[in-house]
Amino acid sequence: MLDRSAFLSYMSPMPAPFPIPQNPAKHTLFEDLQGFSIALITTAIGLTIIAQLGFITGQTAGLALVISYLTGYSFSWVFWLINIPFYALAWFRMGKEFTIKSALCVTALSILVAVIPKWMSFDTLNPVFGTVAFGILTGYGLLGTFRHKGSLGGLGVVALYAQDKYGIRAGIVQLCFDAVLFTVAFFLFEPSRVLYSLLGAVILNGVIAFNHRRDRYIAS
Amino acid sequence: MQTADPKADTHSLLEDAQGFIFGTAMCAFALVMLRDLGLVTGQTAGLALLISYMFKLPFGWVFFAVNLPFYWFGYKRMGLKFVLKTFACVALISVFSEVFPHFVSFETLNPVFGAIMLGFMTGAGLMAIFRHGGSLGGIGILALYLQDATKFKAGYVQLAFDACLFAVAAFILPLPQVLYSLLGAVVVNLVIAINHRRDRYIAM
Numbered sequence: 074m075l076d077r078s079a080f081l082s083y084m085s086p087m088p089a090p091f092p093i094p095q096n097p098a099k100h101t102l103f104e105d106l107q108g109f110s111i112a113l114i115t116t117a118i119g120l121t122i123i124a125q126l127g128f129i130t131g132q133t134a135g136l137a138l139v140i141s142y143l144t145g146y147s148f149s150w151v152f153w154l155i156n157i158p159f160y161a162l163a164w165f166r167m168g169k170e171f172t173i174k175s176a177l178c179v180t181a182l183s184i185l186v187a188v189i190p191k192w193m194s195f196d197t198l199n200p201v202f203g204t205v206a207f208g209i210l211t212g213y214g215l216l217g218t219f220r221h222k223g224s225l226g227g228l229g230v231v232a233l234y235a236q237d238k239y240g241i242r243a244g245i246v247q248l249c250f251d252a253v254l255f256t257v258a259f260f261l262f263e264p265s266r267v268l269y270s271l272l273g274a275v276i277l278n279g280v281i282a283f284n285h286r287r288d289r290y291i292a293s
Numbered sequence: 294m295q296t297a298d299p300k301a302d303t304h305s306l307l308e309d310a311q312g313f314i315f316g317t318a319m320c321a322f323a324l325v326m327l328r329d330l331g332l333v334t335g336q337t338a339g340l341a342l343l344i345s346y347m348f349k350l351p352f353g354w355v356f357f358a359v360n361l362p363f364y365w366f367g368y369k370r371m372g373l374k375f376v377l378k379t380f381a382c383v384a385l386i387s388v389f390s391e392v393f394p395h396f397v398s399f400e401t402l403n404p405v406f407g408a409i410m411l412g413f414m415t416g417a418g419l420m421a422i423f424r425h426g427g428s429l430g431g432i433g434i435l436a437l438y439l440q441d442a443t444k445f446k447a448g449y450v451q452l453a454f455d456a457c458l459f460a461v462a463a464f465i466l467p468l469p470q471v472l473y474s475l476l477g478a479v480v481v482n483l484v485i486a487i488n489h490r491r492d493r494y495i496a497m
Contacts, residue, residue, distance in 0.1 A: 206318075289496040
């Protein structure tokens with residue numbers, strides 16, 4: 074199974090930005106299970122916090138939040154349904170194991186976001202604190218998911234497909250999607266909500282950009 | 294994609310700073326849950342919690358004060374850089390844990406879910422602090438110092454300390470709170486035991 078950075082270096086003439094270890098230690102099944110449990114629960118708490126504050130984020134989760142605010146349907150169902158079309162593409166482009174792992178992660182996250190509010194709800198929640206906490210918690214959760222070779226499906230697969238097929242860099246596709254999503258959100262919601270959301274999205278991406286280094290965390 | 298590419302084996306100052314802010318914020322958020330549920334934990338943080346419950350003192354100040362005697366051992370055993378990093382982390386936790394309750398409080402918090410969650414978050418926070426060469430000071434340093442001086446294993450010193458702490462807590466907290474506290478402490482230690490691997494996260 075190729076992880077994203079290995080996939081990028083394999084699929085494109087671009088050299089990898091850093092050397093990728095050739096024979097990294099493997100996680101055991103138990104290690105993967107505890108990794109995904111911690112990562113997905115933490116991600117779900119971050120999403121619970123911004124859902125309570127009415128904020129959004131980027132990528133498929135952000136699109137699902139926007140739709141759930143507009144229609145009143147629960148985030149969990151919208152997020153779960155939105156991801157379905159992407160599995161078809163993932164199946165052919167990224168392989169069976171990646172697709173199944175993605176579907177399991179997306180399903181687990183959807184269930185967690187639905188049940189966590191029964192166990193945990195906030196009395197006071199400062200919006201700046203909430204959006205920063207979201208960025209840190211969900212950034213950490215995604216990092217754990219990636220380090221254990223999982224994915225939350227969705228747009229990343231399309232971005233890699235676009236890179237492969239049309240030579241557009243995957244990161245640019247994702248950035249464009251988020252730019253469109255946040256622009257639309259500015260017209261739909263109060264600007265303050267969107268600005269708080271932007272802060273959270275920046276912190277989330279900062280956590281991943283700083284810490285997702287295959288040359289430092291070398292197990293796969 | 295990484296544009297600036299610092300060396301794999303050493304963290305830059307900025308990387309350490311974000312690691313410590315992440316780690317201490319995670320631990321401080323977990324402490325908000327811990328105090329909301331009226332639980333304790335192990336080590337110096339647990340001692341500070343017990344003192345703050347018993348004498349109705351603000352946790353942040355107690356935690357900061359409880360750690361002061363240990364920096365000398367830290368300096369002798371681990372050097373100046375480690376002590377400065379540890380001091381910064383302890384100070385950040387002290388401040389965050391006083392400030393966060395103004396920004397976040399819980400309407401409902403299931404104690405089993407809360408204990409597991411705070412275990413995950415404290416485990417994540419501590420691991421980030423350790424991976425960036427810091428610590429939360431206290432008993433761990435003393436334990437290492439004693440291990441050097443007397444050959445008494447550091448792990449046993451910490452275990453004995455926690456055993457005393459939980460024995461005291463059993464007298465002053467209701468039984469369910471003691472059990473939830475134990476659950477949280479077990480989760481923290483499992484998260485670290487499984488994931489804190491210097492052979493997998495190799496940067497210093």
